[in-house]
Amino acid sequence: MKISVIIPTYKPGNYLWECLNSLLVQTFSKKDFEIILVLNGCNDPYKSEIQNYIDTKMHGINIIFIHTMQGGVSNARNIGLDNAKGEYVTFIDDDDFVSPKFLQELYDNVTPSTISLCYPFAFNDSDSATQIPYRITEAYDYCVKHNKTTLISKVRKFFSGPCMKLIPINFIQNRRYDVRFKNGEDSLFMFLISDKINKVSFTSKNAVYYRRNRKNSAITQKRKVLDILRTGIDLMLEYSKIWMSSPIQYNLSYYLCMIFATIKNILLNLFRSLTFKS
Structure with a gap:
């Protein structure tokens, strides 16, 4: 298995189907990637709805559906890592989605000693066609223009979270998210594995991670x-x-x-x- 795609989810809505559908139409060979979907902290109707969607819509995809009553996105991502079989791993939030060439270009640009980063496209919940300002998009444009590929640059902005990138599993090894933290845990995890990262590479703008900006996000509470x-x-x-x-x-x-x-x-x-x- 070349790539493991880890998706944590909690009380998902229709956003999750959009996320899964974007993986269904990847140009990357379906036999070469797996989806690990981790439902955490809730049960039915979500569990049965997800299982039904997988059974009826996700034909030809390697997908592992795991349910745990222990809540928390960090715990869900750790479960995903524990079950990952890929040489590389990428994370997608359940309310985001990706372009058809997302996996292919990330894989084409990664090596066992680097990570690859894609183009981030942020949008408001009500309008997925209109791009809004996003600091990581600005960092992508700057780094590509000036050929910045090391951590001592604006590349660091990409390390605020695990999404939008493809990471060699040997960078992670047995290290996991610190479940004590409900805020700041993404940046902490990326710092934890940064001792293995000396260089990054960038895909073209054909590999897009679509980041949804939700006003009622837990971050704003x-x-x-x-x-x-x-x-x-x-x-x-x-x-x-x-x-x-x-x-x-x-x-x-x-x-x-x-x-x-x-x-x-x-x-x-x-x-x-x-x-x-x-």
């Missing part, structure tokens, strides 16, 4: 001040612990960038929380 402070401090401690475990292998500039980014997020989330209260 109000959080308590103490929770914000505790999470931020714990994240900085974890970043420091990882970096100090192998300061030669982990990029110092990247580490400092994540510490500053965490402080910035603490201040921003505190402002949002206090503004919400007032």
Whole structure:
């Protein structure tokens, strides 16, 4: 198996069918990739609806459907990694979708010692045809134009999450998401495996990851001040612990960038929380 596609989902709506359909029409050979769909934290009707959709719509696709009552996207992604058989792995959120050449171009541009990154296209929930400003799209354009391929550049913006990229499974090995964190866990995981990443490559704009911007996303929910402070401090401690475990292998500039980014997020989330209260 060449590629494992991991999709965590929780109480999915029609977005999930759009996501799965985009994988059904991939130009990449269907025998060379698998989908690992992990339903977490909920049961029927979602479980039976997904199973029925797989049985009736997803013919010819290698798909593993796993259900767990333990909630959390980090736990779901870990389960996906535990079951992955591919040489490379990519993550897709259940409310996003990808272009037909997504897997093919990512695979054509990856090597056992690099990761490949695709073109991000962000859009508002109500209008999938209109692109909206997105910092990772800006980073893609900058890096491609200036041939930036190392972590000491705007490439770091791609490491805020696991999506939009193809990662050699040997970069990940037995390392997993830290399920203690409900915020900041994506960036922490990418930093954890960054000791293996020396270089990246970019696909053309034919390989697109369509990122849906949802106003009612869990990210926008109000959080308590103490929770914000505790999470931020714990994240900085974890970043420091990882970096100090192998300061030669982990990029110092990247580490400092994540510490500053965490402080910035603490201040921003505190402002949002206090503004919400007032």
